[in-house]
Amino acid sequence: MLDAGPDLRQQALRHRLNRLDAILFTHNHVDHTFGLDEVRRFNITMDAPIDLYAEAPTMAHLKRVYAHIFDRASNVQDSFVATIIAHELKADRELVLWGMRFTPIRLLHGRLPVLGYRIEPEAADSPMGNDPDGWWPLAYCTDVSAIPPESWAKLTGLQTLVLDALRRRKHPTHFTLGQAVGVAHEVEAARTYFVHMAHDLPHEPTSADLPPTMTLAHDGLSLGGLPLDGQQHEG
Ligand SMILES: [Zn+2]
Ligand SMILES: [Zn+2]
Known part of the structure; x- marks a missing residue:
């Protein structure tokens, strides 16, 4: 999962997600982080911790806001909080998870450096390498207003x-x-x-143009x- 937005619970129910193997964060804004509490339910359904990947500034934000998760020993009493394994990401280092390569892409969100991700099978015989419709490589670049010169090579x-x-x-921190x-x-x-998109872009007429x-x-x-979970994703 990329980021953990405030409506994570609603989306997970709607799409009947029953597992969550890892979360990769793009940046520390709350519209991308304020669903993290909800992942505790996946700990129960999977009986496993969840790997979490973020750059140092994003991790610092998460640790401050979610001290009850990251520093649960300091909670007054033990309660049901998410069990995660935190991994600090370096923007110049790629990550391979379950045969998929995640390459961080430095993006600028106004003055804030954030991450996008280039995602592709590590090898043709990776479990997710079977890609008849040709979706990979996929780059996910949310919350960006400028792409630094060194990042363009990751978008080829x-x-x-x-x-x-x-x-x-015009907006100071997002592309128009x-x-x-x-x-x-x-x-x-x-x-x-x-x-x-904001609400001022009506969906069908905008897409049609x-x-x-x-x-x-x-x-x-x-x-x-x-x-998805070994099956074709329908819907
Ligand atoms: Zn943002
Ligand atoms: Zn945002």
């Missing part, structure tokens, strides 16, 4: 780009739709999904052919 050869496109009016379309043209992924390889993403969108 993409089948799927997921990119921030807040609204049409126009800027996002410009970046998507440069990246030239086979398909681009825009995310993190976009270039054919680009569209607005929506809640419940699934990438066909990706095995």
